[in-house]
Amino acid sequence: MILHHQYAEQLSSLGSYVVPSPLDNMQVELFNHELAQQIGFPIDDISPDQLLAMLHSPSTPFTFKAFAQKYGGHQFGHWNPELGDGRGLLLGELKNQQGYYTDLHLKGAGPTPYSRHADGRAVLRSTIREYIGGEALHALGIPSSRSLCLFSSNTQVLRETAEPGAMMIRTAPSHIRFGHFEYYFYAQQHDKLEQLMDYTIANHFSECANADNPYAELLRQITLRTARMIALWQCHGFVHGVMNTDNMSIHGITFDYGPYAFMDYYDSNAVFNHTDQGGRYAFDQQPGIALWNLNALAHAFSSHCSIDELKDILSQFEPTYLAQYNSIMLLRMGLESTSEHKSCLTTWLDMLASEQRDYTYSFRQLALCDGINLCDSLRDNFIDRRRFDKWWNHYSALRQRSANQSTDLTRLNPVVIPRTHLLQDAIESAELDDFSKTTTLLEATSTPYDKKWDNHDLSKPPATTSAVSLSCSS
Template structure:
């Protein structure tokens, strides 16, 4: 990177700490035992103006292993609440993360640096405030993978491993991860001050968000309504991206919803293998509240919760009108995302029907979701064998395929190649990397990360294979 700065030259502020201590608690990160660098994202580093060549493994390990602090760092843990699986939890907060501060990136965008796994905070409840190596590897890989797919998300700068032991289902090693985001403010931050009946603090929070993240809303008749309307639309477009790439979050509680419409908090997530709309990636989600097909309706429900928190700042009728933006925004965005993957440029009246028929065929065939788009690329080149093998050789498939191929124009293949990844983060790939990393070998982690950062390039054969039966549509626990 040209003109990047060294790690010791990074200067942090902490704009969030300028709010009163009603919003946070000062916290000192607890040092890890024998910290060492596990992974480092050069792409994320460049976003904050950091020259990857001027950040040594030793420097990174000391700084983000809790043994030294960046200049200007003022670590705090923020307080929030939230609806978890539909029920309200009065107080949550950063239980294993601290906000170190923020800085201006290479393009002027400000980025907050948050240290995840940094030890106990006042909001840890019964937890130890630590994060297991396996959990931060999953978040590191997935946040960087989604970013490469064009999905709005927090980013991951690095992972610091250690010899600090923690107990989950068994004894594991703790690790820290540096998470980056323009803001880590959640719907739950607003809910906390609404339900504790502190309207002044809620207004301060809304003013802070508008000032730093939605400054164009200041000129509107009601800046709070303008902000909320944009949050609704951003959230709808985010979920459309999730659905189009086959991403299932797993824990869509309101405290995991970003006020900027970003993917936030990676727990028991999963990407679709076989197309199963009812896919549940979270073992604890026994009712399927956060199943893949439920994500749009849950996101809308979460926006309703945020709207309720803003009722002291915006009239109910105006909030309801803003909420009505969600469904049409989502529908348009989802259709457009699928059309890109299908290579369908422009607009023709029967596009919607063609897509609905495609999704119905997918559900009947229960074939690999990502593979079918790659097979359709081959079909667009004249080879229909792969797609009929996946969707089946029925008359309905043949009729749909004929209509679909007639719809494509000369630019279809280019469009498809730019929007259909050759590699996605399948759970079995992540698990294989984790098992190697837990034995001290991080080479596979670096290799998979590199492949995920270039998803539209031809992938190594090991990443483009079909998911083995044992690895399909697995569910994971929230343990981390």
Template sequence: MTVHFPFQNSYSALPDSFFARVAPTPVAAPRLIKLNRPLAAQLGLDPDLLETPEGAEILAGKTVPAGADPIAMAYAGHQFGQFVPQLGDGRAILLGEVIDSDGIRRDIQLKGSGPTPFSRRGDGRAALGPVLREYIVSEAMHALGIPTTRSLAAVVTGEHVIRETALPGAVLTRVASSHIRVGTFQFFAVRRDTEAIRRLADHVIARHYPELVGAERPYHALLAGVVARQADLVARWLLVGFIHGVMNTDNSSISGETIDYGPCAFMDAYNPSQVFSSIDEMGRYAYANQPRIALWNLTRLAECLLPLFSDEQEKAVAEAQDILGAFSDQFSAAYQAGLRKKIGLFTERDGDDALIQDLLVAMAKNQADFTLTFRKLGDAAVDDSADARAQFMEPAAFDEWAGRWRARIALEPQGAAERQVAMHAVNPTFIPRNHRIEAVIQAAVNDDNYAPFEELVKVLAEPFEDQPDYAAYADPPLPDQRVLRTFCGT
């Protein structure tokens, strides 16, 4: 049987200025190293056929499946605050779209599939390490309940790519509800192509915000919808200690999904100023800066949409500012509600925000592990001797806070066991810790050994379960295991 993709191609039906038609560059000897079988089935694909040599050739870009209309999408973007008028998919090719089992349209894209007209002198390829990192982290984010692009497959190409040294080449098959970014709107705004902005906005509304079709002011409502989704998304990042690393406008998804897992990382010890990305020298995208940067990116989107708001510039600006003004309250509401759940509060009372902030301050001062502190706090809800305090360099700092916390939770009718279950449902045991990811990458790159990768993916698929056989995966790194810098895959 032949591998069949039930492609639809709505984006490539837009005007030619939206993309460049380009086929993937064939590779020498593709070999499938991981297929996400449940995701394949959800997409209406046959996992068994995808695991054949024919499937590997398609997932590596060596063979283009019937019905595909391969394109590289055009977009611009602010990169670390500096505007670049033309970026685009320099090493990714969108094969087409499928409708999944939930009725949702999904892009299927090959990342690392060869040069495109947007490659800017790059080779269009991906090294194995960044492909494994994106597979691991994106699927972990999905398991944590955070909107994200997904990973369908990882394939080694049988070729090497040259970075600082020769590295095994690989291709990631990425799945997203779309790959439309703030930078996609910026591409047309800088060219003053208002009609293209309108076409793009109409496409986004029909695809991601269908409830807005026919609205009295659909473009105002679109901006409001994107603002709301981004506020919720960034709150979710902070609640699990995630740092995106490269929150450029070309990495800001209009659908509200997390996109582009380059030098991203999860915090170990809590530090609001934490930066891992080797290219973020000024800390622009530090952990605590992410809400501010999200609003900055949304402001750039609003600027693109102004011609659709009104012919009167001052009126359009005022209307956009009013919509953007909702971000802070929306983010704060989502973030504070999430923090209350993390410490086991079912209701809201005066003083709760201060109680939570005091815990975060104590955690920062005592280098407490972000993930384990909250997980152990769930155990402390039922057992006074539970060892949450062991996360603190000075356990007395936890003891002082815990006394006030116990007095607060005593005011609620829920029992200790119910509180623990609720806390464990939002406080994971397992996250993709940086040292674990690096160990997986080294085993694969140096020894062609994918057993550590398979095991880590398996553990992270159930982040809220204790999994006693894999308890060591919850441990923070030892001093000599700490990963202080992460790097962009390009």
């Protein structure tokens, strides 16, 4: 196997080499065989247990050039230059048969120069949440980092309480964040900033190289990808929880899973991060925050782009976001992009909000109807039947005239998502060395449209509509 080290070798001054620090009695609990095949990991030559063993030696291809990246970020709107890979290490890049490179990044690898006196560890709770979250979003068609494997251990890590420590290998096209560019811009290290930009274009955005201004085109592509990703978050009720610029990927993929959650009952103001008292990263704020973050990133491009170029690029966020959002949401309902159909969608969401109906369950029940024959399970989901009947009659008439009338909506509306209570149930079992619930939930969220889950317990909304509050700590 050839593991490349392009970032570490070409941008060695933008971070530090660090040898991973294994945990006690590490065991392979999850391994993503499908992903391994896609990214070119030689599973026939290196078994998961052999991979684990190689992480214990400082001289294997996975460890001898392990690299901690330096970056900064705007955290809750405030600039913080004292960031970087405080618990993660870029092991290298893997090249598949199609010639695409994928980062292998070890999370929970121990202290680095950027740990800020922390232990550099991750806990089992957060690694399970990230592993399942990434696979779930991928299955929903939402771009995301993904996990190759998860290792448990006997090491106890102190957070709010003592928890089992764990490690995972995360994959992504790269681990370059908005905060990478911001750091070298604010540090006035313009030579390193340009080196980073040129590396990014050459290795990840080669289509920008022949543009009149490659740097402007790079920012444009980041903007468009981000807009489309955020639209998909909004379509599926996903709340990231902590959209700091150091948690934003230049590839427009969901990145750095912390206090994320999928909404249960529909609440446009939903906040799940208990430290976000002001609701900065609430569900309905995510599009605006994404644009705010892109504006922060654009400052780092100001030496390479004119003010008019930057304004033009940022102005493309909103129409791109709206086009993606409206297209997906209307298609999920078998409707078209007309003002009348959009009004029907708005009324549907208003009904979900006013009656605190479960977002995913309601869309799935709607999908199980054919737009003509009303399912009792959908109607019975609402208290104000008079309002619902009026809406249904309008929707049914629109659906029958729609070009999307014959679309199978069950292929667009998931039955299973990684709900917070399901994740917590799996985590509590895993902490007792029982990963059966984890693997079942992983299977279900990786096949979220399959009708076999419709009558399964994993498809049911939680019994209570009480608010969920999650911690950032991992």
